[in-house]
Amino acid sequence: MENYSTRAEKVLARIHELAAISEDPDGITRTFGTPAFLRGRALVRGWFEAAGLSTRLDGIGNVRGRLVSPDPRAKTFVMASHIDTVVNAGKFDGPLGVLLGLDLLENLLARQAELPFHLELIAFSDEEGVRFHTTYLGSKVVAGSFDQGLLSKTDAAGISLAQAVETMGGNVAALAADAIPADQWLGYFEAHIEQGPVLWERNIPVALVTAIAGQRRVELTFRGMAGHAGTVPMDMRQDALAGAARFVLAVEQFGRQNKAGLVATVGKLDVRHAASNVIAGETTCSLDLRSADAARLESAYEALFAQAGDIAAGRNLTLHWNPIQHTAPVACDANLNALLARAIADSGYPVVELVSGAGHDAVPVSFVAPATMLFVRCFQGISHNPLENAELTDIAAAIQVSEQFLVSLIRTPESC
Template sequence: MQDYISRAEKVMQRIEQLAAISEDAEGVTRTFGTDAFLRGRDLVQSWMEAAGLSTRTDSIGNLCARLSSRNPAAKTFVIASHIDTVVNAGKFDGPLGVLMGLDLLEQLAQQTTDLPFHLELIAFSDEEGVRFHSTYLGSKVVAGSFDPSLLDRADAQGITLAQALAKMGADARRLAQDAIPAEQWLGYFEAHIEQGPVLWERHIPVAVVTAIAGQQRVELQWRGMAGHAGTVPMDMRQDALCAAAEFVLAAEQFGQANKEKIVATVGKLQVSHAASNVIPGEVICSLDLRSADAARLASAYEELRQLAQSIASRRRVQLGWNAVQQTAPVACAPALSQQLSQAIAGAGHEVVELVSGAGHDAVPISAVAPVTMLFIRCYKGISHNPLENVELADLAAAIEVSERFLMELKINN
């Protein structure tokens, strides 16, 4: 176990070094294509090359390291996560999976036995989608599902994705060539902090992910009539904020009533021309629905749409309901997940199965390859927050489990 502790300490040191590279001095912020992102990627690439791995960056900015089999016709097994962050992020969401993967490849690179498959470690460039309000830019390119229309999408400064890629030295014309064809995939493995409290509360270091919840995201626009706060009678108002507020609470109640199957969140509320003495005339809010059950996700979407319309009609305000994102639930590959469960049991841990409510790069990859994921216990389940943390013993356990999983993969292939 001491060997795994030592390896975990090295991974932790690298996590700290990478976290020190940020767009701001107060937290960890490395959004796609920024100078901080590029400096962070360069640092990870230097570690990969120091381990003797061949590296390259592709046309979307993904950083790839490869251990090749002597058999040129062998399939490719990918270990991956992302190195971009949300604004004011924690240190572990994404980079932990990349740097754990680097540890695994470092160990394998020292062995003389040949791999029966090509092993590729990918640090995806943009999973969080903060800068261009996108999702999975890096992994969609590798999966061959990148939408070229995204190249015209602009960030808050008016810089398009195509322009950002050009500034990074990437060639957008080669994006389609950076996909790994479906017939060349052996599988995909991603290690990630749980981003939930189950493992923390149960004092269990790791879990196997059985599925990734699908998502429906909506922007709602409530349009009433702005008016003077002192002169319009209460029963004659068309208050957009009150309508939105009623919907916020209704969405919460809906989620509570269906908590075994779905979660519902309103995370954004914007009052146009807000003033303390003005009845709000326009309010925009978000709705985020997630479920591992595709049918329940679809029905919840329709039920909440009808509920919102009912509130709008009763309160005499107009409702704009605009779908902005939809991803289907993803089931992890049973065979790979079974091997991962065996690795967890072999390391002496209880096998826990969890559904991920958060999205991961495994989602687009699942369209072309079997995927599996390992969750790692994190402090109180906190994520996307500077308080994000992983204990050394849990990281050591995750490294051991992952190595057992890879060794079994070698034997079976």
């Protein structure tokens, strides 16, 4: 029997080693292009090279390792996830998929198997979008959908994305050439912690992802009139914070009333020139809407836009509604999912189907290639948090299932 536990121990050791590299000595933070990110990327690249992969850094900073098929007509199958993090992150979100994929290729090389297609393992440079408030920078370059207009976006220090890419050794002029042409894709596979509690509660190690929810993100600014907290009568105030607070509660109520297939969140609130004795004149907040149903997502967006306008008008405030992101829901590929479901069942686990509420690099890739995803159980469903954890036995199960899937794909590449 294959020693999946021993292999999982090696994956876990690498995850811990990568997690020790951080911008924050008290947590795990590696945002795109920072010195900590570059050190982590160098570590991962070293592992790719030591495994015997043909390795390079592309223009946006992705680490790309490749096994080449002898077939001159071969297409490319990609296994990938990301190595950037949110602020004060966990260890497993992203790196688990990259380092599990590395284990698969290491063992494939040891068996000297002849490939009917090229295999490419990619550690994407930026999925979380923390620094430039963008998402999927790395995977959009590989998928050929990178928006050149993003290069002028700036971070909190005023550094543009183009400057950041060049500083980290990338090449903005080469981004288009770094894409895998659409006709050269065979498919895409990503393993990722669930980031939700379903598998934890059911004590099941892995699940099949059927779809990834679409997202609408908005930045809203309510503007009123700043004033003295002791001298402006209550019925004469234009309190921007009170308006934003009313909107926060409206979003929560809307989400609860429409909880079948939709989530709605305000996660950020910024009061300009905040002071305890000042009526807020300007308050900005976020809105995050997610659903796997495109029509439901659009109707929620329009309904909350209308509610925000009504709240502003009723309190004599002005509203600035700034759309930040619009990502359509995507369905995972039926053929690849059938192959992955068979691998789960053949490995002795129940086939649980889940919709991902979180976004993944599989989203931009799915527009040019068949894509499938495997979820791995995580502690209490906690993610984007230092408590994030995946147990050794669950990682071993994920390796077993992923290897079964890959071996079946090598035997029947027409499954894509």
